[in-house]
Amino acid sequence: GQQYSCILEERICSLKSIAKMSGKGKKKSGKKRAQRATSNVFAMFDQSQIQEFKEAFNMIDQNRDGFIDKDDLNDTLASLGKDASDDYLEGMMKEAPGPINFTMFLTLFGEKLNGTDPEDVIKNAFGCFDA
Secondary structure, eight states, X not given: OHHHHHHHHHHHHHHHHHHHHTTSSOOOOXXXXXXXXXXXXXXXXXXXXXHHHHHHHHHHOXXXXXXXXXXXXXXXXXXXXXXXXXXXXXXXXXXXXXXXXXXXXXXXXXXXXXXXXXXXXXHHHHHTTOO
């Protein structure tokens, strides 16, 4: 219990640092990996980042069915000592247009990170004062 909670918190911190770094200095490996035609989300992250996301996904997928559902989120947050309301969990689930498998999990992170260039954020913030 306690050890699992620490590992999970480390993974979440790691994902946050990946999120901060992903827009800058992406490494392109020489190898091409097979990708689904419907999604280029795997091109947004390098292999080590994808591995971190996969490990986090597996930790959140508490029942090991290959999908993250509301019960998985609730159990994960509970293991971190957080008590989430049903509305909060429902809101998290509604961010995905369908079931959350690993590809959807990556896609959601990719969408959150897309266009979050710090320079754009600063320009937009100053733009608010130019009224």
